[in-house]
Each structure stands twice: as structure tokens, then as C-alpha cells.
Amino acid sequence: MRRQLTNIYKRLYRAYGPQHWWPGDTPFEVAVGAVLTQNTNWGNVERAIANLKRAGALSAHAIHVMGNAELAELIRPAGYFNVKAERLKCFVDFLIAGYGGSMKRMARVDHEKLRPMLLGVKGVGQETADSILLYALEKPVFVIDAYTKRVMSRHGVMEHDEPYENFQALFMGALKPDVSMYNEYHALIVNLGKLRCRPKNPGCEGCPLEGV
DNA sequence: TGCCAGGCCGGGT
């Protein structure tokens, strides 16, 4: 299994090169993006983040003091804007209450302790928590998402309906903890999913994983 | 035009 997972990584990396994720200028912006991109096209998230920046609202304090309706209006392009406004608020409340609004201070917490705390925030599920841990806080945590399940199940690594924890345990049991590799691996999978590994394309023609 | 996008929650079984 270790061989197969490293092989897949090497093939993707050779085919597409480094992805330099996460798209975002600061750890806080990465965390905001992680919430906004839930079941949502990244392009729409970019508009929402641009709105926040233009309004000078891309900070823990600004979001903390903003009304839910006003926040929802700014993030409207990201979809589910009412729920996401509340979720952003919950995350920001958590960040302010525990770490004075500082991602840097939150990063000092051991990730095995921090992960369940993040999961306790309403609106932060496993993928969002792990995206924040890996991409905003640079913790060696492997992120699983819909693409990962789709790609890996298609190549016989694991059944698609296995739960998140099983996929994550598979990767983290097989691969040494390595922040930059975990970062690239997940980004490459998403890139692959966007490009061609989709339900309408069962053959994956020309896919770098052909035969794996 | 309909389907899909880097999920998550709450209520029901």
C-alpha cells in the first residue's frame, strides 16, 4: 500500500508539478477559504474573499464585530451565505476566545490536541479542520475530500463509501508525516479531479494514473 | 438546461 500511494504521488507530481497550495496570502485567509469552499467551486470563493478584502473585513476582529447579515452579503458569491456567515463567526469566536485572534498563537498548540477542538466549532468538520491544520498551520495532517475518495476508490485503493477516518488512516499510516508532501499530494489530487477524473469520464483517458 | 463544485449540520430512523 505504501508503494502504491507513493507511486500515485510521484506520477501526479511528475505530470502536474508543484501546486503551491493553499491559494491565500495569510493563514487567516486560508482558514476563511477552507470554510467558504465547503461544497463550493473555488472561483466563487475567490469572489467572496475579494469582497471581504475590499470591505477591509478579512480579519478576525472585523468579522467578529460584523453583523451576520452584513457578513452574509459580502460572502454571497460563495453560496450558502447564511450558514457560512454563521460558520465564519463561530470559527472567529473560537480563534479570538482561545488565541486572541492570532493564527500564529493557535499554531503553537499540538495538532493532536487542536484537531478535536476545531471539530467542536460549529461548521468545522473533518475536512475543514484538516485543511486549516495542514494549509494554514502547517501541521502534518492529510486532508481527505470528495476528489480523494473518488480518485482513490477508482484506482482500487479503498472503497468509496469508507468513512473519512479510514481514508486518512490509510494515507497517514503509509506515508511519513511531511507537511510539504501532504500539501502537494492533496493539491495534486484536487487538480486531477478538476482536470479529468470525473464521473462522466470513467476511462480517465490520458490520465497519469493509468494502470495504477 | 441541468448538473456540479476542495461539506456540514440536525433530525429522523
Place this chain on the structure above:
DNA sequence: ACCCGGCATGGC
């Protein structure tokens, strides 16, 4: 412990 409906915009 699972299953499902709801949440919503924009691109193709």
C-alpha cells in the same frame, strides 16, 4: 450508527 434534506451561487 447511518441516512437524508437543506443550504445557494456561478460556470459549463
